[in-house]
Amino acid sequence: xxxxxxxxxxxxxEVLRWTELATPAPAAHQVVVRNRAVGLNFIDxxxxxxxxxxxxxxxxxxEGAGEVIAVxxxxxxxxxxxxxxxxxxxxxxxxxxxxLEARNVFRLPDDVGFDDGAALALKGLTVRYLLRKTYPVxxxxxxxxxxxxxGVGLIACQWAKALGAKLIGTVSNxxxxxxxxxxxxxxxxxxxxxxxAGRVRELTDGAMVPVVYDSxxxxxxxxxxxxxxxxxxxxxxxxxxxxxxxVNLGILASKGSLYVTRPxxxxxxxxxxxxxxxxxxxxxxxxxxxxxxxxxxxxxLRDAAEAHRALEARKTTGxxxxxxx
Numbered sequence: 122x123x124x125x126x127x128x129x130x131x132x133x134x135e136v137l138r139w140t141e142l143a144t145p146a147p148a149a150h151q152v153v154v155r156n157r158a159v160g161l162n163f164i165d166x167x168x169x170x171x172x173x174x175x176x177x178x179x180x181x182x183x184e185g186a187g188e189v190i191a192v193x194x195x196x197x198x199x200x201x202x203x204x205x206x207x208x209x210x211x212x213x214x215x216x217x218x219x220x221l222e223a224r225n226v227f228r229l230p231d232d233v234g235f236d237d238g239a240a241l242a243l244k245g246l247t248v249r250y251l252l253r254k255t256y257p258v259x260x261x262x263x264x265x266x267x268x269x270x271x272g273v274g275l276i277a278c279q280w281a282k283a284l285g286a287k288l289i290g291t292v293s294n295x296x297x298x299x300x301x302x303x304x305x306x307x308x309x310x311x312x313x314x315x316x317x318a319g320r321v322r323e324l325t326d327g328a329m330v331p332v333v334y335d336s337x338x339x340x341x342x343x344x345x346x347x348x349x350x351x352x353x354x355x356x357x358x359x360x361x362x363x364x365x366x367x368v369n370l371g372i373l374a375s376k377g378s379l380y381v382t383r384p385x386x387x388x389x390x391x392x393x394x395x396x397x398x399x400x401x402x403x404x405x406x407x408x409x410x411x412x413x414x415x416x417x418x419x420x421x422l423r424d425a426a427e428a429h430r431a432l433e434a435r436k437t438t439g440x441x442x443x444x445x446x
Contacts, residue, residue: 125216126425129178131171134426144218146191152199152223153191154207158239159214160184161428161441163361168212175212182214186229186238196223198393204229206238208246209387215425217445224393227400233407240414240440243386245403248276250389255382256332256354260285263325265333265348267341268361269306270297272440275415278305283411289324291317293435300438304415318347332356339363351377358384415439
């Protein structure tokens with residue numbers, strides 16, 4: 122039988138167990154993918170710790186790439202043997218074989234490798250919905266994007282530059298600042314020694330920004346609001362420092378009639394057609410050279426706990442990929 126990472130309880134990285142686990146036959150609208158590469162994302166930590174509740178026992182992972190080995194009876198857009206990548210579709214990507222909803226699986230172009238597919242699927246589609254759907258960024262605009270040297274952040278730096286926008290990225294040290302700039306950030310803010318809102322005010326000559334993309338959560342909430350123009354949009358799409366709680370809506374009024382949204386990728390991939398459109402948009406950017414995967418860490422899947430420790434300690438840059446034979 123194939124192996125997968127499973128957890129019987131929520132907690133630290135030590136709860137991750139390499140377990141022999143039978144792969145279920147696909148239901149009518151599902152497929153089974155033999156994974157060749159699997160992506161690591163901070164949302165995996167949320168599920169591992171129980172911040173995002175899910176019945177136990179369960180697996181982890183929402184992003185991967187491989188080959189279709191079984192197809193449900195109602196699936197029409199995929200066939201056995203197809204090279205594919207996927208984002209969302211159900212927990213369990215940390216596995217040699219993964220059974221998931223077919224609507225979240227899309228063909229991987231022949232000129233894109235499995236590692237790149239796994240590094241780009243969830244992260245690239247996240248950047249796509251953020252920059253093209255949640256707030257459609259236009260050429261000439263200046264925007265703020267937190268965690269600019271992470272897997273999502275580096276793709277956002279590249280995509281924003283291709284759109285002609287000026288991305289100000291926050292980072293936690295000088296090495297990450299260099300990385301964000303090398304990937305297209307217009308400017309960076311080192312949060313270990315610079316005030317975020319003050320630096321944004323300097324960079325924009327006091328105009329501030331129309332949108333902030335914030336995956337950090339609790340630690341940057343107030344600073345993010347302070348960076349927005351009147352009627353600006355706060356896009357809170359992650360909780361790396363912990364969830365934002367106890368929000369007083371009156372603060373939005375006092376800071377300039379601000380808007381706030383808490384989007385997720387799943388809401389932008391409700392049908393196979395929506396997923397295919399998003400993937401086509403992403404991979405057209407890859408083919409044009411506007412976006413490339415920045416895979417800075419690779420681990421064997423059985424070493425998932427080690428990868429989680431590095432991610433939570435902020436020792437990673439770019440994307441982390443688990444490789445399978």
